Amino acid sequence: MDFILDFDIELLRWIQNDRIKLLDNLLYWISYTTTYVSIVILLILVYHGFIKKKRNVRITFYQMLTIFSVSACVSLLLKCTIKRSRPFITYPDIIKLSEAGSFSFPSGHTAEAFAMALGAILIFQNKRWAIPIILWALLVAYSRMALGVHYPVDVFAAIVIALVISVLIKHLTKKWKPKAN
Numbered sequence: 001m002d003f004i005l006d007f008d009i010e011l012l013r014w015i016q017n018d019r020i021k022l023l024d025n026l027l028y029w030i031s032y033t034t035t036y037v038s039i040v041i042l043l044i045l046v047y048h049g050f051i052k053k054k055r056n057v058r059i060t061f062y063q064m065l066t067i068f069s070v071s072a073c074v075s076l077l078l079k080c081t082i083k084r085s086r087p088f089i090t091y092p093d094i095i096k097l098s099e100a101g102s103f104s105f106p107s108g109h110t111a112e113a114f115a116m117a118l119g120a121i122l123i124f125q126n127k128r129w130a131i132p133i134i135l136w137a138l139l140v141a142y143s144r145m146a147l148g149v150h151y152p153v154d155v156f157a158a159i160v161i162a163l164v165i166s167v168l169i170k171h172l173t174k175k176w177k178p179k180a181n
Contacts, residue, residue, distance in 0.1 A: 115164035
């Protein structure tokens, strides 16, 4: 276990120390796009599903909302259960370059970004959007480490949580959508 924790902090030190400091403001901005991107995706689905009255889009909205909500709840539950201190608290050489909540494990921003990205990829199955949305989620994940507020294990766990929840919700809700004729 010590090997994993040692690797975790050394990888974080490498990420933070070797970042391009001129990009700090951009990384900060990327880090905080998660909520806005999630809201925009859900609002677009609400518009098409409820205002334009497209049943399949309403179902997609419920799937994405479920993925988003379950990922957030699981992340919060784990944060409050595990109570891992932020890296800048435990290691004074890690510089805090962003706001951070109470606990570190798992990364809530990363879980949210990957929940929305993986959920969108699994549900929409639009290959045109797969690469940009995954790149955005990866940038969010990287930004959380480069800004000194999460360990790599926090980010990796958040990605796994989002993946498992996205696949489970997609599988559990596939009967909601009518079969194509």
